[in-house]
Amino acid sequence: MTIESTLCEMSAVALRGEIAAGRLSAREVVSAHLARIDAWNPHVNAVVTLDAEGAMAAAAQADERQAGGHALGLLHGLPIVHKDSFLTAGMRTTYGSPLYRDFVPERDSLIVSRERAAGAITLGKTNLPEFGAGSQTFNKVFGATRNPYDLRLTAGGSSGGAAAALATGMAPLADGTDMGGSLRNPASFCNVVGLRPSPGRVPQWPTASPYNTLTVAGPMARTVADVALLLAATAGSDARDPLAIEQDPARFLDSLERDFHGVRIAYAPTWGGLPTEPAVEQALALRLPVFADLGAHVELACPDFAGADAAFQALRGQTFAVGYEAALRENRHLLKDTVIWNVELGLQQAAAAVVQAERDRAALFARMHAFMQTYEFMIGPVSQVLPFPVEQETVSRIGDAAMQNYIDWMRSGYYLSLTGHPAISVPCGFTAEGLPVGIQIVGRYRQEHALLQLAHAFEQATQYWRRAPALPN
Incomplete structure (x- = not known):
């Protein structure tokens, strides 16, 4: 096994430990991941x-900072890739978008600046x-991203x-955003x-909609x-995000070990x-049975x-x-049809629709809160479908049910x-054809x-995370 394959299969936590102990250098780690990009990226x-x-x-x-005795950040020496919607x-x-094909910003999004301040090393941007x-995941600027477990299929989005x-x-690390499942579905x-x-x-800045709670x-x-x-x-917390939660993020460094005996979990298979x-x-x-065994x-x-x-x-x-x-008004011809549909829906829908949406969301939250007093967690599917052909822009039907729009299947x-x-997608196994399936856990x-x-x-x-895709010949 080569040094590249060894390093690229290690977890971020393990890499961080080896770097801190002086057994690995950041240069070795970054070099190995750049070599892996050279090998894999042309395929996916x-x-x-x-x-x-x-x-x-x-x-x-x-x-050099480490050799000089400086304190090491949480992400010191760890390679990271940023979603191409972050500055x-x-x-x-x-x-x-073709509108921003050549756009080079002068500042970082807050999440990027925090990652860099913690010592992460930017490799590049993701599709x-x-x-x-x-x-x-497809666009007119770069094309489609393929699923590494089957290059004929989509990686999700x-x-x-x-x-x-x-x-x-x-x-070993990546950031993303999620409005309707965009951190969970591709996972x-x-x-x-x-x-x-x-x-x-995770505070967001800059953003056109700082009070939007759908996008995280x-x-x-x-x-x-x-x-x-x-x-x-x-x-x-960050004062530039009015929704920012003021709690010490160090809590997420606390132990992940816990006894789950007696914990009630709701299972919602559909x-x-x-x-x-x-x-x-x-x-x-x-x-x-894994949960029962716990x-x-x-x-x-x-x-x-x-x-x-x-x-x-x-x-x-x-x-x-x-x-x-503004993009629709000035450059409609450069936008894909689903973006046009979504913008026009927002501009043309009756005020009563938004009023009712807020009422329904309030009622849903109240029901959800009551439900989660009985159950500490919920589990169910992340996505209603398996990965589908990369040439297929969306899912038009699931079984006998026709989808009404491009995100209805999500x-x-x-x-x-x-x-x-909060909700998380965790590897849950593979189909007979070798396609990954995640489980969604809600807290x-x-x-x-x-x-x-x-x-x-x-x-x-379960240890399914260890099952890596094979590099095509």
Whole structure:
């Protein structure tokens, strides 16, 4: 086994320990991951902007700081890739849109500046659908990102480039965003971990919609412990985000070990009747004994998601209108049809639709809160479908059920976005054809640490994260 393959298969936590102990240098780690990008990226198209020279220079600086006896940041020497919707000073940020094909910002998004301040080393940017719209990663600027477990299929989205980069060992850490499932769906499709934190847990700046609670930023990695490490480095209050949660992010460095005896878990195999592919349900059902072995009590139960569909579509449309009305007005010909549809929905919907959406969301949160007093966690599918052909822009039907729009097949993701509860996708197994399936675990309101503990226990019991894709010949 080569040094490159060894380093690229190590977790971020393990790499951090080896670097801190002086057994590995940041230069060795970054060099190995750059070599992995050279080998894998032509097959999957996950990293769309690469700065190898800048990464090696930053690694050399990191090694010099360590040699000089300076305190090491949480992410010291660890390579990271940023979603191409986050600003990166001096590095192209396209949002997957022809409008921004050559845009080079002068500042970092807050999450990027926090990652860099913690010692992470930027390798480059990861692919996403245009403006992050949809759970299939393709755009006119860079093309599509392919699933490393089957190159004929999609890696999911909208943080699809991040998930594919992690799965192939091109980076141990990645960031992303999630409105309707964009940190969770690609994690499920690519056998990695994606956490949708509570709104405000990872502050967002700059943003056109600072009071928008549907869209969150969050961490992705191959293990739950690595996700917790990245969350600890990126969470914490910031006065520029009015939703920022003022709690010490160091709590996410606390132990992930916990006794789950007697804990009640609600199992919702279809989230209350959503059309779901049988292979997805089967993969989850096979893993239910894991929770029983942990001592937990798993019961079939699901909160009432009545009104969630109309509420999410109305509020999503409003957010798209706030963010992209000017782009639609001035450059309609450069926008994909689904972005146009979403913006126009926001601009043209009746005020009564938004009013009702807020009423329905309030009622849903109240029902969810009551439900979660009985159950500490919920489990169910991340995505209602398996990875599908990369040429297919969206899912038009699941079984006999026709989908009404381009994100209708992601209700298993956006139902939970609407409630604001933290949710995580963890590898749950593979189909007979070798396709990954993730399990979605939902925690109580703002209880990310407990959520990470259950996710960690499940991961340790199953070890599916270790099953890496094979590099094509």
